[in-house]
Amino acid sequence: MIDLKLLRDDPDRVRASQVARGDDPGLVDALLAADDARRAAVTRADNLRAEQKAVSQSVKSASAEERPSVLEKAKALSAEVKAAEAAQSEADAALRVAHLAVPNVVLDGVPPGGEQDYVVREQVGEVMPMLFAPRDHLDIGVGLGAIDVERGAKVSGSRFAFLTGWGALLELALVNLAIGQAVEAGFNPVIAPALVRPEAMEGTGFLGAHADEVYKLANDDLYLVGTSEVPLAAFHSGEVLDDLPMRYAGFSSCFRREAGSHGKDTRGIIRVHQFDKVEMFSYVDPADAEAEHLRLLEQEKAFLSALELPFRVIDVAAGDLGSSAARKYDCEAWLPSQQRWLELTSTSNCTDFQARRLGIRTRGESGLSPVATLNGTLCAVGRTIAVLLEVHQREDGSVHVPEALRPWLANRKELLPQ
């Protein structure tokens, strides 16, 4: 939720943000109107309550002959208060709807426009031309006995896979490498629940426009998380944090319905319903948010570099940001089989937008105020395995093992087809 004070003081800035996102600036005026209406309703109800309270308190001290008329007056006021309170809760609800409809205000420098309007910040590593026709990760993975999508489909349906043998060990190696790097960098490691209550899902904004993406367990009123950003953000909900910054690296399984992506990335394990992920999450003072964002990006770059993968960093355009994000950087690795860049990590600066909704505050000079929250992928395992296999493949079907992963892979320098 955006800061209503900012909205009242500088509505043009919020309108400009909407325009940059390709979103409706009219939502800003609707929110302003809802805010006005609510304040009017609150003032009216407050005043009536004050009056009622006074009369009500005089009931006890009233003399026997006064009492009936005082009681009558109190009853009449009580009914008025009831009506005013109903009007107030209606106005509250209307404000909430209008408030939730306005996404975070984008930061200065974010490229305007849609999905295609990203700006490439840098490229790390070179895309080496393959001297043979590259195979895709599924072919390679099947050859290694590392990926089994047929049995995945038999047991769980399409977009599910088994990781077996070297595939299973690769996952554990990646997770170990990622968690180790994060701990080294001062992140507190966390194994997070993958099932959360509605409030956690709502508070992080995942039941908005993308509610279709989320698995729900209706019998238990619980949701399966699509990322450990959800439990990590909700971790401190409703709390006052005195020791900022706080940094976490959470490991969890992630579940996505992929409702809107029929026919997209259907082959292999690039887009599946269940995968594991190591996610960084930071709570910081809002003044430090942009610096922290770059810090998360550096962690992602260091991790991909350790895997010896060529990648580029893009500054995602305003229209392609999630509603909570004020800025987002993606790292995209080169996928040889498709000759394209594939998103491997994504880091978002949510400023105080998410924290306001979750009630996560810190003590400042002028009392309590929301913190800033930031999240970033350190390693989305399945997709990273896919890219690793493709980039490090050799003509004979063997796969080079980056040095950083070898401690967990029996010190192998290469994986050989079965």
Add this chain to the structure above:
RNA sequence: GGAGGCGUCGCCUAGUCCGGUCUAUGGCGCCGCACUGCUAAUGCGGUUUGGGUCUCAAGCCCAUCGGGAGUUCAAAUCUCCCCGCCUCCGCCA
């Protein structure tokens, strides 16, 4: 799954039986001031959070006793539902 107990403004706690005196008691901690070579001790004052009003300052007003609904002129207190924690029983990797 069954039975019982508990939840008060940072922490602990009084109040709940029997509705109005609760503008929620006291202690600890914290902040300010006084006293004092320094510290400590002592004394005095302050210390929930959110919202409204406003010269966005003081002040004033409203709400807030785990959450919600209800009864009532009036609810921390009575009723119902929900959530969480604890104890015991059952089941279980």
